[in-house]
Amino acid sequence: MPHNALRFPATDPTPIFEHFRGNQGSDLLTAAVAHFDLFASLDRTPCSLDDLAQRLSLAPRPTHVLVTALRAMGLLREIDGRLQLTELAREHLVPGSDFDCGDYLGLAAQSPSVLQMVQLLKTNRPLGSDASDGGAAFIYRDGIASAMEATDTARHFTLALAGRAKNVAPALAEVAGLADATHLLDIGGGTGIYAFALLQKHPPLQATLFDRPEVLRVAQEMSERYGVTNRCQFMDGDMFADPLPVDADTILLSNVLHDWDLPECQALIERCAEALPSGGRLMIHDVFLNDALDGPLPIALYSASLFSFTEGRAYSAAEYRDWLETAGLECYEPIRPTGVHCGLMTAIKPT
Ligand SMILES: C[S@@+](CC[C@H](N)C(=O)[O-])C[C@H]1O[C@@H](n2cnc3c(N)ncnc32)[C@H](O)[C@@H]1O
Numbered sequence: 001m002p003h004n005a006l007r008f009p010a011t012d013p014t015p016i017f018e019h020f021r022g023n024q025g026s027d028l029l030t031a032a033v034a035h036f037d038l039f040a041s042l043d044r045t046p047c048s049l050d051d052l053a054q055r056l057s058l059a060p061r062p063t064h065v066l067v068t069a070l071r072a073m074g075l076l077r078e079i080d081g082r083l084q085l086t087e088l089a090r091e092h093l094v095p096g097s098d099f100d101c102g103d104y105l106g107l108a109a110q111s112p113s114v115l116q117m118v119q120l121l122k123t124n125r126p127l128g129s130d131a132s133d134g135g136a137a138f139i140y141r142d143g144i145a146s147a148m149e150a151t152d153t154a155r156h157f158t159l160a161l162a163g164r165a166k167n168v169a170p171a172l173a174e175v176a177g178l179a180d181a182t183h184l185l186d187i188g189g190g191t192g193i194y195a196f197a198l199l200q201k202h203p204p205l206q207a208t209l210f211d212r213p214e215v216l217r218v219a220q221e222m223s224e225r226y227g228v229t230n231r232c233q234f235m236d237g238d239m240f241a242d243p244l245p246v247d248a249d250t251i252l253l254s255n256v257l258h259d260w261d262l263p264e265c266q267a268l269i270e271r272c273a274e275a276l277p278s279g280g281r282l283m284i285h286d287v288f289l290n291d292a293l294d295g296p297l298p299i300a301l302y303s304a305s306l307f308s309f310t311e312g313r314a315y316s317a318a319e320y321r322d323w324l325e326t327a328g329l330e331c332y333e334p335i336r337p338t339g340v341h342c343g344l345m346t347a348i349k350p351t
Helices: 014-021 023-034 038-044 049-056 060-072 087-092 102-108 112-123 151-176 193-201 213-225 262-275 297-309 317-326
Strands: 076-079 082-085 183-187 206-211 232-236 250-254 281-289 342-348
Touching (some): 049 060, 060 112, 151 213, 151 342, 183 262, 193 213, 262 281
Parallel strands (some): 183 250
């Protein structure tokens, strides 16, 4: 019997993912207190995000990840474009205040995970990004060492993501509404489990999985397990440089854009928009920060994890909408939640 990608788990795994990502909050908070002196600095002089980046000698992406998490924790707020301490932070995190607990947090200042987080924030380069460290997980582009190019590491990281995909794919298939679609292009599809769920839900649908060659070996095996190989094509390439197939009426970017910094996100959305026919749809399946960029906390902490492993972070729905509209696509539906904090945003290429 082929695996059923449409079967829901009996229980919701979201809390397990939240516990797993909880260390990011501890590491970022300790780094802010014990390594960047961030609360003393903002207590003296509130400032904009850009000015804070300069003050801390950090690039925009790490500053964004750090500040979003601290805002989501209720320690910072933004008023008139300037970051300032909340009452909670002023009372407990400003050195020398009556109820300062910074020394207590400093107990973790030299822990390996905090030191690693400080290093990542300062360098703005993902874990493993040197070839001698095996290459970065999940991302490939010209000029970086990528773990997705070697058989063993590509397999390891690709199969790891199945742990989320098999739990969330049934919900994606339910909310995607692809009854009228004929050909799905799943870019950066990994194992392909999301595409397989959509294929099982919609028997007339065909799919092309586009990914790196070593990842596609895993996807091909998986397609056999799910009994959909005869409805799949496997195309290897670089999604930033190689031509994208133009015969798909639906493109899926599932957990792909959050691996990349702003220029790559914009470029990839532009490429998808060009590849789609009029009336075609681009589906972004991802997590979404709120538009104020101050939460929700689980997504702010996941953003720190994405920051550590890749060149990306979590983005807000407003950021995605801006890129989609710049690429000439129209978003007309609310985001539909799927699972484990993910949701589906769909944009259409106007006729
Ligand atoms: C985080 S994984 C997402 C996998 C799957 N879509 C999911 O939701 O679980 C990102 C995928 O993008 C692929 N990828 C990264 N850079 C790529 C590139 N330049 N061209 C094609 N695929 C790429 C990776 O190999 C990986 O399978």
